[in-house]
Amino acid sequence: MAATLKASIEGLRQVDYARRYKGWLKSSSEWCEAASTSAATLKRFWRRLPVRSQTFVAICEAVDVSWQEVVAVSPASDSPHPCTAHPPRSQAEAGLSTTQSTAQSTVPVAEVSRERHLDFFAYDEAWVGREAVLAQLSEQLQQSCRLLVLLGITGIGKTALGERLAISLYPQWTGEHWQQLLRENLDNDRQPHDFISVASRWWEHWGYPLEGAKDGQMLVDRTAQYFLNQPLLLIIDSLERMLQGNEEEGWSDFKDPLWAMFFEAVLAAPICQGRIILTSQDFPGQLPARYSNFWTCEFLGGLNETEQLALFAKANLDLTQESQNYLRRIGAAYEGHPLALRVIAGEISNAPFLGNVRAYWNKYGQDIEEVETAIAQARMGQTTSARDHWQLHDCTRLLRMKVRDRLEQTFRRLKQEAPAAYILLCEASVYRCPVAESFWLSHLEDWEYSKAEAQLALDILRDRYLVEEITEGDRLLLRQHNLIRSVALSHLQGLD
Template sequence: MNDRKKAILFLAAQPTSTARLRLDEEIREIEAGLQRSKYRDRFQLKQQWAVRSRDLQRAMLDHQPQIVHFSGHGVGQATAQERQSPEGTRKLVPLDRVGAFEEGLILEDQTGQAKLVTTEALAALFELFRESVECVVLNACYSERQAQALTQHIPYVIGMNQAIADKAAIEFSVAFYDAIGAGRDIKFAFDLATVAIKMAGINQDHIPVLITKRLDRPPAPTPATIAFSTYNPQTFTGREEETRVICEQLRRGCRIVAIVGITGVGKTTLAERVIAALAQEEESLPYVRFSLDDRSIGTDFSSSGAALLRELGDELTLEDQQDPTNLVNHIVSRLQSHPCRLQIDSMERLLKGNEQEGWSEFSDHLWLSLFQRVLSANQMASQLILTTQDIPGDLESVGDRFHQFWFCQTLQGLSQEEQLELFQKLGLQDDQERLKRIGQFYDGHPLVLQVIADEIKQRPFNGSIQSYWDRYGEEFEAATPQGKVDRSRTFRTRVRQRVEQTIQSLPDAAKQMLCVCSVFRRPVPETFWIEMSEGDDPYAAFDCLQGRKLVEYVDVPGQPSLVRQHNLIRSVSYGLLKEDSEAWERAERKAADLWLTAYMPPDDAPNIETVRGYLEAFDHFCEIGDWDKVKEVSSTRLNTPTQDDLGGQLYTWGYFQENVLLHKKQLKMARIHDDKQETAWALCNLGNAYFSLGQYPQAINFHQQSLSIAREIDDRKGGGVSLGNLGGVYASLGQYQAINFYQQSLSIAQEIGDRFGEGRALGNLGLAYDRLGQYSQAIGFHQQYLSIAQEINYQYGEVNALVNLGEAQRKLQQYSESLANNQAALQLTQEIGDRANEAEALLNLAKLHHDLNDTPTALPLCQQALAMASELGIPLKADCEELLDKLTNGDELKEKE
């Protein structure tokens, strides 16, 4: 911050004809929060009441504020639900005092009556003060539209997207300025303020919206800056009418557009063509693409919804992971607060069925729930474009009920004129009558026509349509008579057969490369394709595939161009590969080897991408059922500070959902191969992952199964681990028979000389006695655990021991010892990347400073812990929220007492 004080201008208007609001309470709470804040000397709070237009102008001139806060009434179009809601919101009552389509702030006129300040006037005023004002808070109902207008001139503007309760508005303000006074930035203050509404038990945390100045955002997307997956304006042909219709639907406010058609007909390309057309407009929304082509994404909502949320730029919370219904709410809220155009490709992967047999309803009903929420929400600026081979009947029914927000575009093949245009762009202009017959036979299917055109240009036809016709003419003579082509399985089969014929006609080296590379589940570097080849000249083979348009380049920010196959081509080529079981297995093994030896993650890659090679290799070996290799990959000690194996590293980093998926696959393989030992360990690891997510019944179930198998095969070490894990779950549930489990685990570890297991058991006993309030005994156990962990160089255990030891010492008011141990733990967690324990160490330090009445130090520590626990989705979040409530409200409660 600058040395001079920042001025916060509080403006209040409450016309005599409107319902009374608790604006005096709001300003009193804001002022009290700033007075006790760490940086109270850096702010000055100015107030202006009963604000008229003239008062607003004068106050801006007099005070030159950096933050302008308006509290009062707003007016807008209420939903039926809002009209029936209890009084106490900041909407103008009655609603019919202003025009039907006007929204925004209410000031007072010269007589104290309500007067709407227009959006244009408000924007013009703040344009004059754009050099000094940093943030505007419009804490009134229906103020989002005016907030949007102010972002032309002001870096940060907060508005309300619908009616907000008076109590929620106050909770928001108090928390917002508490964070500002603690030295946090606007974004953090906004996030904390929305959390405060939720913590107060008010279901309105989705109403405040933070909008940043357009110049502070990434540049508006344009066709030149968007990394499209398939659309190329130089080669795109036709679809003018479909593009026009879909763009018009989106411009008029349609929320979901579904583009439906068989594979390869150009659904994704059309969606991206629409985005490119809309990106030309000044107010274009940010573009997000989420592809379900990535086969590592599960079809259940817990995994696919989590992947979507991350693509939208947000992380799962504990509540999301414990109950996927909360994940639906989170995604809807994200779409409301961060408007975008979201393209979801290959939606049929979420449906029951397949291409050969057809599709039916969603595999997980929560996907239907998400789309229904998008259509039915009171406010939704985001727009979704779905590309899919089929629409389930239940989604169509929902769409029909909200027809003003739903549009379905069935995508047929290209028209005859468009077909000829495509052939011309691809270098074929002669013999248009035969080209028309070919196009008719395949109903203008663009991918097939492109494949055929490239085939004609190659040997042995060398561009001669006549020669090509001589080879395949009889096939085309059997074309369906003029009229609508049957789009059933028969036509799908015809399309696949043509793609297969093209692949079969390739030179052997190119065909072999295309088929073996179909084992890749995601785009890979071109060098991977070259390495997979078994031919003498792999570069010539790749050039052949590229020339035939059988491979596609994908632009990924920060990475060299990656290569993939279109889904249709990959599906056919993979089927051909599996006809030769030896070649298929050899390809899967080669791909796994490349992931393990040649994969290079980008320098700034997130943690999970640094182990992507191991995860992909693991899946390739699972595919061919090589149990020995699966075990080898999963047990490899990684080059990380903790030198964990793959599952352990995911656990340390806090990727608990990915950990669950890994161990489920491992469990399936272990059971197939009747490997009791590995089955028990997979069950144990699954139990630990679910425990970290706070899903205790599932954790108990897996640990009990693991214990049963360990006893069956007389694995005393494994049995001791399972007993300790069961004790941990029961302790978290407050059932203190957990001590019995811990003692059994300790006895077994000591009997068999398992120092690792002995240390963990001692640490668990320390936690149990801590929960019983017997802190001296707890400290003794934690110190023993710390000693063993340091002896065997078990850094994760050392962190655990330090964190738990420091917390027990805090409870005994041994503050200096507690501070030293928690600080040592914090440093070590950051060195090894143990984010869960880092959050716990931060929280413990916050508790310690709270005990010492040092709120300015405690608050940011608690906020850091809460942010980290929320991102990881761990139960610690609830403890952080409880302490945060004490830090922000505790002083007032003490005064009242």
């Protein structure tokens, strides 16, 4: 073995995915301790500079990667060995027209991995918590669960959890694994989201571009067949963009019925190698209940107090007793909302605060104190107030850019698609604490909605997870997340 070794590009990718699987930072103290090295040496390793051979091996073994797969033996070692991906069926058997013959269209996975590597939209080094749900869902996906729906309000961490699950299922996303991952981000308005368009992109991704696919039923059948016979992972973000409905029937149908047919085909088959993760603010009601053994839903709430402090620690914030007190109060006011807390952690870390938690509190703490005061008054019997002026979503520039705009998009969509539900959400923002369902429904009487229409409006809010149900004693009560109430109060002033 040479005295010093350096990593190849492909080798670094393997190490990167392995350390993400462990939840380590690129120069974390846990990694340094496990490899008996320093943060400075780890930085050299990541820059592909030579390090002592014994240290190189220890760095790789600490994340359970063989050092032989990481080392750059020669300039040619940066290029992975070519291998060939084959479809489960011929294109003629699949009934699909391609621009090339099957033999000609075969794409070496190595070429794909050199041009493209796995990037995540949300999961990164700041990830914390969710250990219990991660373990539970990973186990389900490795057993009988073929389709998982992650539900919750915007910014609650659905996409990040889906991506973390991808690493759990495939710890090392290397060349041959790249083609096993399919991503659809429905927030991207530049691409059509009908099934034929999306499936055509998939076949191109697999190396078999289609020519003018028009038979939707045949494409559903053949795409589902491919999915059933390959260990693929499909992640679709913002599924709510696929759904439609009306105030008489609710908001759970797919705009393109071919999507419902595809999901049912995957769930109805006796055996399925592929897995699907959907993230959505709305519950997709067309998933067939008769196949409930093969799909499940998971509602995500905020981070708990321990996870909140861990998030702030990852931002290298001072965690003295005084700072922890302020950070706990911030975390409680935002109910552990990951996106909001990450934005706040970033603001505290950077100029002008430069990590000074107390200085941040002196600037914005009054917004947290107003929330605390309202909650305390509610416990003393002052359960309603339309004059509360919460600014949890709006008190800093970055919160306006990264949190408010996403929440406002949710409210705009609700106002356009379900006006009665929008009015109900705004009217019910007067409640500072959980109340009975009848209290909520009474607000639509003044707007001359019938009882049936009011009940449907409330069900729409339930389906979109804009109302939370809790039990106190033997009573079922309704409440709004503090961030949702903050936005709803601002909209309440504009109701005509």
